[in-house]
Amino acid sequence: MKNSQKDLQGGWKKRLARIIFEADTPSGKRFDEVLIACILLSVVVVMCDSVDTISASYGRLLYSLEWLFTILFTIEYILRISCAHKRTHYVRSFFGIVDLLAILPTYLSVIIPGSQYFLVIRILRVLRIFRVLKLVQFIGESRLLVQSLRASARKIIVFLFVVMTLAVIFGSLIYLIEGEENGFTSIPRSIYWTIVTLTTVGYGDISPKTNLGQIFASMIMILGYSVIAVPTGIVTVEMSQAFGRKRWKKICPECMEHGYETDAVYCKYCGTKLSREVEG
Secondary structure, three states, rough: HHHHHHHHHHHHHHHHHHHOOOOOOHHHHHHHHHHHHHHHHHHHHHHHHOOOHHHHHHHHHHHHHHHHHHHHHHHHHHHHHHOOOOOHHHHHHHHHHHHHHHHHHHHHHHHHHHHHHHHHHHHHHHHHHHHHHHHHOOOOOOOHHHHHHOOOOHHHHHHHHHHHHHHHHHHHHHHHHOHHHHOOOHHHHHHHHHHHHHOOOOOOEEEEEOHHHHHHHHHHHHHHHHHHHHHHHHHHHHHHHHHHOOOOOOOOOOOEEEEOOOOOOOOOOOOOOOOOOEOO
16 A cells, blocks of 8 residues: 555656656646746846836736746745655755745745835845746756856966956056056056956046057057957857767656766666657
């Protein structure tokens, strides 16, 4: 009797996991479509609530919709935990944290009462906009992008260190060339101008007035184009290599894990025989 109950419970969890965590089944696709629509609508509600004229006219409706979406996302979060093969792994994962942040601000705004905490409640409302991060899990190539960014992280960090070093040197030089009378009142402020100029943003709040300063600024502007191109090239190379390593990956029907080699027969997490493949 106990074994049959466990089998029924296990079968229910497997079916629910296929719907929630798999997007290649008809039920899984419908679930993802409904979830995406709810995420987008909830973000629109938060943005409309920040507009005073809309909030004044439709405040109650927006408040009700906010709680409706919060309850739906809460149910989704509970279902994901209940059918996840490794619950702690899901809770601590990026998407688990995003799912929690999608519902937590609404409940916290109720727990924190009083008009003196209005600013905190406003911040919690704005935090709901991060529900848009839930959409990341529906982007098929997001993992390749994350892998490329991780692989190029060290190169980009070294490059940024070089750029910051140049910014300090150039900022110090422009401070000596222009001086306080032309708006370069300190080295940190001069470094700020260097970064704005080097990245080709050019706010225009500070600008060199002397001929030597303008020549020096022109050199920094030209150098800025290479500054933009280098990190783009680094990430592009890593992305091309990641796409080159793209393989057919198998999914375990038991624990829903994936990322196996093409010749893998059994799941490396639970030992279940791998039965089918999807394009990774």
